[in-house]
Amino acid sequence: MISLTSPVRTKAHDWPAGLKLAGLCASTLVLFYIRDPAMHFGLLLLVLGLYALPGRRFMDAGLRQLRILWPFALVVAVWHLWSGEIATGATVILRLVSAVALANLVTMTTRLSDMIDVLHGLSRPLRRFGLRPRVLELAIALVIRLTPVLLQKGTLLSEAWQARSRRRSGWRIILPFTVLALDDAEHVAEALRARGGFNTQECH
Structure with missing residues (x-):
């Protein structure tokens, strides 16, 4: 999870924190069961669509936080290019970006105190x-x-x-x-x- 704040209030802010965290766990689990890079690309587009729903300001703030992933994506890409496993590398990168983007969505729309209450x-x-x-x-x-x-x-x-x-x-x-x-x-x-x-x- 990267961000803690959202510049725009969305409908997701009113959803129960437990429900959002459970959904995050379930969706991340699904991501690890998918092996097809094309499906991962489609899922990433779907996640980006979720960022776009509240508007441009929300989307820009959320995607700005995801820029920190580029060094990790670069390392994974170089390694899999060197090993010749391009499809596997693409799957890993797309899975990483989608999982972190979903987690970022949760933290942007959930108060820290609510998440701590669920954890408690x-x-x-x-x-x-x-x-x-x-x-x-x-x-x-x-x-x-x-x-x-x-x-x-x-x-x-x-x-x-x-x-x-x-x-x-x-x-x-x-x-x-x-x-x-x-x-x-x-x-x-x-x-x-x-x-x-x-x-x-x-x-x-």
């Missing part, structure tokens, strides 16, 4: 095995919430590099990006400690 209900039985649901809920919430923040900071780093050099940033921003990520992690850890850590979370 599903993880409650795991208390018997020693799992603290609040820890799992907080971990997933942090991943979903901080991923767009890190992506934005990575984009800003790349733009800052391009403003100062004619060369592509590439691997050169990996170190400062890592430092930024670690700094953010430290701030989040300090904020959790200031609020009592996980003990406070368990009391509610």
